[in-house]
Amino acid sequence: MYLEGTYSEIYPDVSLDAAGMKRLFKQFSFPGGIGSHCTPELPGSIHEGGELGYSISHAFGAAFDNPDLIVTVAVGDGEAETGPLATSWHSSKFINPIRDGAVLPILHLNGYKINNPTLLSRIPHEELEALFIGYGGKPYFVEGSDPTLMHQTMAEVMENCIKDIRAHQNEARTSGKASRVHWPMIILRSPKGWTGPKEVNGNKVEGFWRAHQVPLTGVVSDTEQFTMLDQWLKSYQPDRLFDKTGRLIPELEALAPKGSRRMSANPHANGGLIKRNLRMPDFQSYAARVDKPAQTNAMNTRPLGEMLRDIMRMNHDNFRVFGPDETSSNKLEAIYEVSKKLWLSEYLPEDDNGGELSPDGRVLEMLSEHTLEGWFEGYVLTGRHGFFATYEAFVHVIDSMFNQHAKWLAISEKLSWRAPISSINLLITSTVWRQDHNGFTHQDPGFLDLVVNKNPDVTRIYLPPDVNCLLSTANHCLRSENDINVIVCDKQSHVQYLDMDSAIKHCTKGLGIWSQGQVMIKVMSLMLLW
């Protein structure tokens, strides 16, 4: 990012000279400085490198509905051991080669974590290959340790992969027939701490776990280590790369593309820049008739399903609905009138009767809340919109993803160059009171505890008690930016309280309260009756 110039454009203090470079190095992974990995502060990033597990699902979220985009994503062999990452390889089954872009994953086997070898680096080649064929990919291998040879091999393999991707896309786009593709992926095996110190104090460093973090810890007091550091850094031949002021020499600077073609200035990685607002129907047209409070019953989520159906119709390339196999169970199935569930794998004759599957579907269902949330985040981070419905008890599965995305948003809001993105909208159904028959495992209203301790600038809780309040809430949430909206509303038949006018009035009041309150909970519950 720094060498492309983007970083200095945003942070002029980190200038393109020796002084700027010194500042850049000093602040790295330092208290009060910048993180030890990609963070929102870095231009060109949509994926925070801190908590592991979500790189692949973020990449796929970015590729959906971006037919010209190829998203490359590097996955460490440490991250590859996590559960969320392990199932996210199946994301390739959800790429429609006509309307979606492609993801080119690079599984980087450098062999080690902090102190341990990695599982995938210590299994036979055939086993590793079988695993990724089994996941549905077409693995290409780049393996070795000679930098010159490796760069050539990588360039060649990368080119083959891209040709492969384009061939599949061309075939589908020419024929108009979308089917599942065994997309290429790269398995890159190179030494950890590559080109760093080979040995320190008689202990192997390059190509071993000791290369993690700080390979030379004694440079301040140990002359030998200081010399090693000096030699190591000089091995990159900075004199040939930078001029006397510390700026990259012109012929190297010229290698990077210009303007927004630079990787670190890609507008997809600052999604708010390219975001189009949703075209929205009038939410009042789905209103439930309520002549008098508490006289009639209705399923609160059904009219919302109709509204989501029409939003889907009006925004055919920048809106998606996510659910772990529960869109129908949550009474949102009106959506299927406009868009089915995406399915590119094998079909059976019975799918025609109630399967609601289609290669063009825009509803994404997979029994992994992690993958869904990752896709959703990747999708909104690159400037699009979505809606995720899930069961109350099991939303805890993505507690940590919620926390991390809230942190991302809280930092992003302070970065004037990051344009606001659309909100994550979570509808939480099957609430504790209605889960008696499934039992205790299905009962847990505790997600809200997690939400209220987050930054109130980026989190919202809504508890709409009836159809009209839910519609009004959803209308607001789908237009909002840079929030995580948590809407709790059960799907079963419930008493209806407010007619639409009252619902709007109370919602407006609520809006007034919350823009001032510290803990921003909007409770529109039974008290409204009093």
Next chain:
Amino acid sequence: MYLEGTYSEIYPDVSLDAAGMKRLFKQFSFPGGIGSHCTPELPGSIHEGGELGYSISHAFGAAFDNPDLIVTVAVGDGEAETGPLATSWHSSKFINPIRDGAVLPILHLNGYKINNPTLLSRIPHEELEALFIGYGGKPYFVEGSDPTLMHQTMAEVMENCIKDIRAHQNEARTSGKASRVHWPMIILRSPKGWTGPKEVNGNKVEGFWRAHQVPLTGVVSDTEQFTMLDQWLKSYQPDRLFDKTGRLIPELEALAPKGSRRMSANPHANGGLIKRNLRMPDFQSYAARVDKPAQTNAMNTRPLGEMLRDIMRMNHDNFRVFGPDETSSNKLEAIYEVSKKLWLSEYLPEDDNGGELSPDGRVLEMLSEHTLEGWFEGYVLTGRHGFFATYEAFVHVIDSMFNQHAKWLAISEKLSWRAPISSINLLITSTVWRQDHNGFTHQDPGFLDLVVNKNPDVTRIYLPPDVNCLLSTANHCLRSENDINVIVCDKQSHVQYLDMDSAIKHCTKGLGIWSQGQVMIKVMSLMLLW
């Protein structure tokens, strides 16, 4: 469980006759009744079926250090889509064929979730096979829909798998050489709703998603559906299976093994029955010398590492330490003097210098908090003990597992027939204040919010500020039962406050408080200085 007689022994109202059977059926998945899946109330269960993702890791936890046990575990193809489950297949790389038992997973592809086909049921056979070979297994297939043929095939395959397992174990145990085994696993493909109604209202039910939950929803008002239900249930020929009183006929009753050999009476599934308490060293012997409060500094977790080392030495077959690649980072590496990290995959020459790996290691490290927690739960649920150290920010990854295990314990405590098991001990290090260099993603003290809203009978929070308080706390936790102990203590150098006598005194006071308090937090923080 009911047909084996175990259920009626515990719940005599559900007797072995028509009245008992009626009661059993009526309470199933009914408010105030029993859950829709395995719960703690059911004898023979260690694995709750509610939240999906942990079946395989629980099974491996049960198999560790149980050399004669073969744990069969059925995994639905829905659950198989979750992240925690997807990575837990790698657990087979952690089974030592000499000292551990075996796990025989049965991946059950019935093809559907609530409303959707499953990913793994709709890929080509070769791809499915490659996936499980890639995971390191040896897949056997059982596929079909004719019940008689399928039972025969399943019996035959099961026998082959068990022979396979025993052959590997015999080889390792005879030679004394433990290495990684490609353990067998079964892929069972059978119709969803097998032998249930084929069609209802012209819609396919058997072998389609409609067989999920209640295939005949109109039996009360619809005579045709009532007849279908009648025919379906009679197709099991109850008249030939039960006598006139509703009891299983003697020749069928005789098929089940006797007493604790019944699956539902297996003592491993009521782990407290076979639990041996840990042999414990005197924790005071690891004390830090503190002549005066707040004069010296020490790394709080190092002496704990020495204590854990000696516990490991004294309990060589019923104690394990779990960590996501952070045992050294958390300054607990003294443990390695007694037991290394378990590693059965490929070795490289450099592993001898600082790898700390061994096929006999009792420290389990994998970069999946989900898998570690699942192993740990399976291990204590079958009567053993353990200790899990992880980073504060990333313990949120297992929020939901924490919630569900707390529920399991809360219910279990009310079941007099369930003997108490040892506690889950979670040491949370790398606390928020010491993560400035890694940045915001690595900072989150919020796990305690999750803990305090749980049942105080089964959860504990400890905040020991120094070496001696941590030792005293760990000593208490490792002797405790039926709790989840959350110990927050940073690993870096900190000021030491209390000498051992004061630490014990304050801990004892604390114990007094917490046995009466409602919110059971034991804060032994700076206030102790005043």
